[in-house]
Amino acid sequence: MNIPFYRVEVGGDEREKIDEVLDGEAPDIIKDLESAFESYIGASYALATSHGTAALHLAMLAIDLKRGDKVLCSINAYPSVPEVVRHFDAEPIFIDIDPDTFNIDLGKLEHYLSENKSKKLKAVIVSHVGGQSVDLDRLYEIAKQYDVKIVEDASDALGATYKGQKIGSTGADITCFDFSPHLRRNVCNGGMLVSDDEEIIERARLLRNHAMVTEDESLGYIYDVTDIGSQYMMSPLDAATILIQLEKQDDIIERQRVIAAVYNEHLEGAPHIKLPIANDEHPYSLYIIKVDKNRDSFARELSARGIECGLHYIPLHLLSYYKAKYSLRVNDFPVALRSYQQVLSIPNYAALSDDEVDEICEAILDVASTRV
Template sequence: MKIPFSKFENGRKTHSNVSDVLDGEDINQVEELESEFASYIGVDYALSTSHGTDALHLAMLAFDLKRGDKVVCSVNAHPNVPEVVRHFDAEPVFIDIDPDSYNINLDLLENYLEENQSKKLKAVIVTHIAGNTVDLDRLYKIAKIYDVKIVEDACDALGATYKGGKIGSTGADITCFDFSSHLKKNVCNGGMMVTNDEDIMTRAKLLRNHGITQDEDALEYIYEVVDIGNDYSLSELNAAYIRAQVAIQDENVARQKEVAAMYNKALGGVKHITIPELKNDEHPFSLYIVKIDKNRDSFAVELKKVGIQTGLHYIPLHLLSYYKTKYSLRVNDYPVALRAYQQVLSLPIYSSMTDKEVKFVCDKIKNIASSRV
């Protein structure tokens, strides 16, 4: 049996939407997606982009990020987070993580903001690892006290909730989604940024299309450029596919929770394995991350030998050559993230995963764990 790390979802609605595009139906799939997504999240504005990284980059443009500005983020994030900051010649500031959720440690974040108040400090990007959130009420309170913008990196939090509200609607200045997130590649690419701030959305819409403006009453080929933007546009085909994906996302999350419950029951108490710590029932389990107490990589190799793919979320940013060299970072500068990195392993989890496949994964993990010294 082969168990991939993830699978893209397909169905009748997907084929219908894509066929509409190929058949030349008079449907603006991008506009429909943006409208439906805003309603799904419960937010005023949604703007699609060609990829999730583009959504983050456009968010920085909307904030008018400049050279020398600073943006705080978790040291446990995908490289695209500090990357979009560096493209402005701005500076990412890394914060260590909570040992259980692997998200940014809010105590350390607040300490940093208290000790480094500056007009150059523009924003905090908070990544929701596996779709599991930090204490958002506290995060927004901290942001208000220290006058910084909050961007939520929700690449794994589509359909996730916090106190009943969808992530993206709970109070961030901007939330960015990725429909083909790290290691969970889809058949299409696409991103989305959402906000309730009209000024942010107006600027983002302008910059999404090269800073071009057009007079509605003028000829279609007449345009003006009023700012420096880029092309972040999402294709109609990708939008059509993503529309179908969003329509069933709540069902997907429900199934992911069922799979996670099966993992919890089968793997809880297994020697050498630590299952995720649950603090509430809102965890969407976009990822299922366990800890392997020793030799994580050899454990992953043994799983690969029996056909089970795994993932890693993430290699801490301070261990990557560019950031380590650029900012003279040492291995032990972020001890919690370092320790987690040495142990964490993401298991396959997706809505189309069958009970039989889950049992297969659990049985193989138990077998491998039983032979470890």
């Protein structure tokens, strides 16, 4: 049996909604999705984009990021995070991680801000790895003290909560979602930018479609361009699929937690493996174990047994562009480096059958038992 790292199920409801779009029966499907998303998250405003990177890039536009500005982020983030900063000729500042959650270390973040007071420090992008958030109360207090914007990268945190509130409604200036994140490819693409700040959302809404405005509603072809934007619009077909998937998201998280509980039970005490350290609200969008040594050979042995694994993420200072651009050394971020050498994401998604979950456990236990 071959078990992919991720598999998405598309049912009759998605196909029916897509047919409505194709038949011209859902002309406002994107607005319908945005409204549903606002209700689901509990945010004041939601703006659909073509993909998650587009949402992040649009967020940088919305906060008016400029050349020479600085944006702090975790060294353990997907390349889209510093990439959107560099597109403005701004500088990403990397912070090491917490060894248990793989998220940005808030102590080191606060230390950097206390030692580097500058008007060029514009924002902090905080990624919630696997869907488990940082201490948001502390994060927002830090942001208030040092007057920086908070942009949350919730690519893995759709439906996740912090103290009972869904991520995206807890107090960030902007939160960005990705409906087809790294190694969990959906059948569609899409992102979402949410905010409670009307000024931010109106600027993002303007820039989402080339900053074009229509002055004569009776003649839709008469337009003006008032700023420099780009094309970040979501397609109606993507919106149709995502709208139906959104209705299932809480059930998806519940299934992920059930599977995680099985992993926790069966893999506890397995040699050479450390299980995730998680709080009660962890949605387990990713189930990340640590392998004490030779992680890649461990993954190859699982692959030979038909189990596909993932990696979240390669620390940014090990990537050629950032290493050369900022003269970064391998040991500059020791916690992230050590985690990178050990972490391995194993399959965890709602479409996994109980038999597949059992097979994954058996394969991991078998590989672990043969290692020295």
